[in-house]
Amino acid sequence: MTPAIPRQPEPELMDLDEEAAAYAVADFAEVNDRFVRRLLELVGPVESARAVDLGTGPGDIPIRMVRARPSWHVTAVDGSPAMLDLARRAVEGAGLSASIELVLGDAKALSLPPGGFDVVFSNSILHHINDVDPLWAGVRRLAKPGALVLLRDLARPSSREIAREIVERNSGDESDLLKEEFYRSLLAAYTPDEVREQLDRAGLSALDVEMVSDRHLDVFGRLP
Numbered sequence: 001m002t003p004a005i006p007r008q009p010e011p012e013l014m015d016l017d018e019e020a021a022a023y024a025v026a027d028f029a030e031v032n033d034r035f036v037r038r039l040l041e042l043v044g045p046v047e048s049a050r051a052v053d054l055g056t057g058p059g060d061i062p063i064r065m066v067r068a069r070p071s072w073h074v075t076a077v078d079g080s081p082a083m084l085d086l087a088r089r090a091v092e093g094a095g096l097s098a099s100i101e102l103v104l105g106d107a108k109a110l111s112l113p114p115g116g117f118d119v120v121f122s123n124s125i126l127h128h129i130n131d132v133d134p135l136w137a138g139v140r141r142l143a144k145p146g147a148l149v150l151l152r153d154l155a156r157p158s159s160r161e162i163a164r165e166i167v168e169r170n171s172g173d174e175s176d177l178l179k180e181e182f183y184r185s186l187l188a189a190y191t192p193d194e195v196r197e198q199l200d201r202a203g204l205s206a207l208d209v210e211m212v213s214d215r216h217l218d219v220f221g222r223l224p
């Protein structure tokens with residue numbers, strides 16, 4: 001396999017107001033819907049569950065999840081006050097404040113109850129994080145025995161040219177700011193092999209890593 005280009009880290013939190021706002025108005029309906037369908041498929045017919053979403057951003061995924069499973073309770077965490085404000089408005093607007101609790105916090109150091117969650121999920125946080133070991137330790141700590149985990153993120157392509165092609169193919173009419181962020185995010189992402197090493201280090205080898213599109217990898221499975 002062609003070796004991937006070196007990883008180029010990007011800032012962890014999306015805490016500039018304009019950055020958060022640009023992200024929130026972008027049309028992620030289809031990708032978010034695909035994420036929720038994948039989560040529902042993996043979790044099966046579980047009507048009632050406590051879930052945690054790490055790096056919830058504008059909160060669209062928990063809203064979709066609770067609409068699909070109205071008895072679920074989701075704790076939605078983000079470290080960016082600007083993003084969490086947007087999430088709060090979206091959750092209140094959807095009338096789902098009783099089912100979705102918003103928490104400002106660092107996903108690498110959360111003081112949420114250990115073993116408190118049947119489902120741990122996250123979309124697009126991993127590439128933001130340089131010090132990944134505490135994130136995976138947190139996933140392990142928050143999950144109940146037998147919990148389902150689904151973490152989806154970008155995977156770093158093998159060249160900058162391929163990264164540009166991926167951006168052009170998948171960005172539609174998005175703003176130049178978002179296209180540039182997408183490109184930088186691809187370069188900041190981890191490869192499937194790097195993620196497998198992270199999971200082994202964290203004692204999470206029970207989880208699988210799989211490429212699910214030209215740009216996304218899934219980490220998924222049930223913990224022992």
Ligand SMILES: C[S@@+](CC[C@H](N)C(=O)[O-])C[C@H]1O[C@@H](n2cnc3c(N)ncnc32)[C@H](O)[C@@H]1O
Pocket residue numbers: 012013014015028054055056057058059060061077078079080083105106107108122123124125128129
């Ligand atoms: C690309 S956005 C994805 C948002 C959302 N999951 C979605 O799919 O629409 C990544 C989010 O993760 C948040 N984030 C990054 N590092 C974090 C950390 N260590 N703790 C909590 N949130 C973090 C960022 O502030 C941002 O809102």
